[in-house]
Amino acid sequence: MTLEISAKAKAMQTQGIDICSFSAGEPDFDTPDHIKVAAQKALDAGKTRYGPAAGEPELRAAIAKKLQTDNQLHWEAQNIIVTNGGKHSLYNLMTVLIEAGDEVIIPAPYWVSYPEMVKLAGGTPVIVPTTAETDYKMTPDQLAAKITPQTKLLVFNSPSNPTGSVYTPEEVKAIAAVVAEHKQVYVVSDEIYEQILYGGMTHLSIGAVEAIRDRVIISNGFAKSYAMTGWRIGYAAATLELAQAMIKLQSHATSNVCTFAQYGAIAALEGTQAPLGTMMVAFTERRKYVLETIAQIPGIRCNTPMGAFYVWIDISALGLPSLEFCDRLLTDHHVAMIPGVAFGQDGCVRMSYATSLERIELGLERLSQFVGTLG
Numbered sequence: 001m002t003l004e005i006s007a008k009a010k011a012m013q014t015q016g017i018d019i020c021s022f023s024a025g026e027p028d029f030d031t032p033d034h035i036k037v038a039a040q041k042a043l044d045a046g047k048t049r050y051g052p053a054a055g056e057p058e059l060r061a062a063i064a065k066k067l068q069t070d071n072q073l074h075w076e077a078q079n080i081i082v083t084n085g086g087k088h089s090l091y092n093l094m095t096v097l098i099e100a101g102d103e104v105i106i107p108a109p110y111w112v113s114y115p116e117m118v119k120l121a122g123g124t125p126v127i128v129p130t131t132a133e134t135d136y137k138m139t140p141d142q143l144a145a146k147i148t149p150q151t152k153l154l155v156f157n158s159p160s161n162p163t164g165s166v167y168t169p170e171e172v173k174a175i176a177a178v179v180a181e182h183k184q185v186y187v188v189s190d191e192i193y194e195q196i197l198y199g200g201m202t203h204l205s206i207g208a209v210e211a212i213r214d215r216v217i218i219s220n221g222f223a224k225s226y227a228m229t230g231w232r233i234g235y236a237a238a239t240l241e242l243a244q245a246m247i248k249l250q251s252h253a254t255s256n257v258c259t260f261a262q263y264g265a266i267a268a269l270e271g272t273q274a275p276l277g278t279m280m281v282a283f284t285e286r287r288k289y290v291l292e293t294i295a296q297i298p299g300i301r302c303n304t305p306m307g308a309f310y311v312w313i314d315i316s317a318l319g320l321p322s323l324e325f326c327d328r329l330l331t332d333h334h335v336a337m338i339p340g341v342a343f344g345q346d347g348c349v350r351m352s353y354a355t356s357l358e359r360i361e362l363g364l365e366r367l368s369q370f371v372g373t374l375g
């Protein structure tokens with residue numbers, strides 16, 4: 001569904017129609033120069049051959065160090081697998097961990113690929129709907145109520161795509177406390193937006209909660225924080241047993257991630273973090289504008305997202321299914337957003353503000369006109 005809207009928006013653009021696109025799941029910034037230079041140097045130095053399936057040793061060591069320093073996660077290089085994006089980490093993990101009949105708990109709204117990966121692995125997604133009242137965050141009681149002897153895995157994503165919600169450290173600990181009581185349950189913590197936070201919010205990795213650390217698999221990547229979506233580099237960190245299973249799978253399926261690209265990732269971790277700061281200044285300004293503007297449009301509302309670069313807009317008062325809302329918004333008003341139904345929650349739409357303030361101003365004006373016609 002998300003691709004359908006994007007494809008239609010692209011087709012309209014090709015016809016010369018001026019589309020304000022708020023569907024992007026990627027920063028609108030270029031990869032920082034020092035990262036590109038590092039990859040170019042690696043290319044020149046002949047880093048063009050097969051490498052170890054688990055990733056370049058130097059990158060695995062740099063990731064282990066980052067996890068220790070930033071996240072209080074005490075994994076060694078041997079616990080790390082470098083993958084073809086964060087998506088591939090999640091896919092590897094689901095494939096090696098989930099058996100037919102296993103249940104996987106996924107709070108909704110969720111990132112579109114989670115339930116599909118679970119189904120591909122033969123498991124059963126168990127969806128936990130959340131509401132605006134809890135800021136679209138699953139409560140410990142909701143989690144406890146869904147756990148059965150068949151529960152194998154919880155998918156935990158904070159900051160969240162699509163809502164931008166961030167679990168506070170206390171909330172993370174409360175979720176971990178429920179998991180701690182059920183020894184058969186693993187957690188995959190998708191932390192791909194961990195550095196995109198607002199208003200002094202902090203990120204606590206659920207894997208840093210000692211009682212469950214061996215049952216938490218970290219999934220992360222370079223796409224969002226370093227504007228490296230096309231580079232396709234992510235990673236997972238897990239116990240040796242799980243890491244080795246994922247490495248074995250990867251070695252037969254795809255082998256190593258592009259060798260010279262991994263040297264760009266090393267530079268991303270070890271070099272200056274200033275470009276992230278620049279990106280955050282822009283995101284912060286846009287987020288403020290979006291929130292202020294939406295608050296002034298009667299009929300729609302949104303919570304205050306504390307992370308990522310999305311706003312989850314509640315359109316339920318307008319009485320239109322989200323797919324129809326997005327289709328009409330695109331066809332008649334030339335604004336692309338993603339329908340909430342794709343993320344497991346109709347009645348909302350996802351707006352990405354990973355685009356210029358100028359486009360945001362124009363697009364929100366058009367949104368306001370459309371919503372006005374529905375009233």
Ligand SMILES: Cc1ncc(COP(=O)(O)O)c(C=O)c1O
Nearest residue numbers: 025085086087111161221223234
């Ligand atoms: C929540 C979430 N997890 C994982 C990914 C995958 O990222 P990557 O590009 O590293 O595969 C995305 C990308 O949109 C995402 O939004």
